[in-house]
Amino acid sequence: MALTVKICGLSTPEALDASLESGADMVGFVFFPPSPRHIGPQLARSLAARVKGRVAKVALTVNATNETLAMIVEALKPDILQLHGKETPERVAVIRSRFGIPVMKALPIGERADLSPIREYAAVADRLLFDARPPETATRPGGLGQTFDWTLLKGLGLKIPYMLSGGLDAENVAEALRVTRAPGVDVSSGVERSPGIKDVGKIRAFIRAARAADAALSSPPLELGAAQAARSPSK
Numbered sequence: 001m002a003l004t005v006k007i008c009g010l011s012t013p014e015a016l017d018a019s020l021e022s023g024a025d026m027v028g029f030v031f032f033p034p035s036p037r038h039i040g041p042q043l044a045r046s047l048a049a050r051v052k053g054r055v056a057k058v059a060l061t062v063n064a065t066n067e068t069l070a071m072i073v074e075a076l077k078p079d080i081l082q083l084h085g086k087e088t089p090e091r092v093a094v095i096r097s098r099f100g101i102p103v104m105k106a107l108p109i110g111e112r113a114d115l116s117p118i119r120e121y122a123a124v125a126d127r128l129l130f131d132a133r134p135p136e137t138a139t140r141p142g143g144l145g146q147t148f149d150w151t152l153l154k155g156l157g158l159k160i161p162y163m164l165s166g167g168l169d170a171e172n173v174a175e176a177l178r179v180t181r182a183p184g185v186d187v188s189s190g191v192e193r194s195p196g197i198k199d200v201g202k203i204r205a206f207i208r209a210a211r212a213a214d215a216a217l218s219s220p221p222l223e224l225g226a227a228q229a230a231r232s233p234s235k
């Protein structure tokens with residue numbers, strides 16, 4: 001399966017177009033007023049119109065009420081709802097059934113104990129997203145450009161798709177994929193000049209680096225190719 005690449009926190013036509021042209025699979029929009037990437041319904045509508053169904057639109061929310069979610073769904077018409085707050089498994093199930101839209105639940109990871117809720121959430125969400133656990137003092141639960149110990153995700157054996165996020169950029173995404181073998185990656189801060197200001201060059205470089213790393217990990221090692229050639233020499 002090809003790697004799923006998501007560019008999150010988009011708020012301008014330029015950054016959105018660069019993500020689409022460079023081959024992102026998902027584009028994310030933040031609906032959380034304390035975030036420097038927050039967008040309102042009017043901007044959401046105009047950005048959504050540019051996507052034209054080419055890739056999946058993801059609406060990122062944090063502990064949103066049904067009323068707020070309804071407003072976002074009406075404006076963005078998202079393909080996926082990313083729940084990045086403290087939504088319980090019960091709340092995830094309610095949102096999924098009420099809005100009829102696939103749900104991606106973000107889980108904060110800082111230590112091995114943080115893996116224990118995975119089972120419960122995997123039973124109610126369509127996809128999981130692992131992000132760095134934010135510090136107690138943080139003003140938002142994500143989008144902080146912080147990495148975590150990727151080795152914690154080794155051998156997860158999850159039955160639903162998941163994404164790795166938290167402090168990824170064009171320089172570290174290959175190593176993150178080598179360690180975790182995650183089927184998807186998500187980035188926000190790592191493709192920005194400053195918080196909330198996307199850099200189209202960094203967006204392109206991130207997608208290029210993620211695709212190259214995925215291709216390298218998916219291709220058979222050179223020795224195997226040589227051994228196969230020796231077993232069946234061309235006539």
Ligand SMILES: O=C(O)c1ccccc1N[C@@H]1O[C@H](COP(=O)(O)O)[C@@H](O)[C@H]1O
Nearest residue numbers: 008035142143144145166167187188189
């Ligand atoms: O981007 C935000 O401002 C944000 C706010 C609230 C919750 C999550 C947020 N972003 C998501 O956090 C992860 C990691 O982002 P980063 O690459 O470390 O900046 C990612 O899923 C963002 O979409």
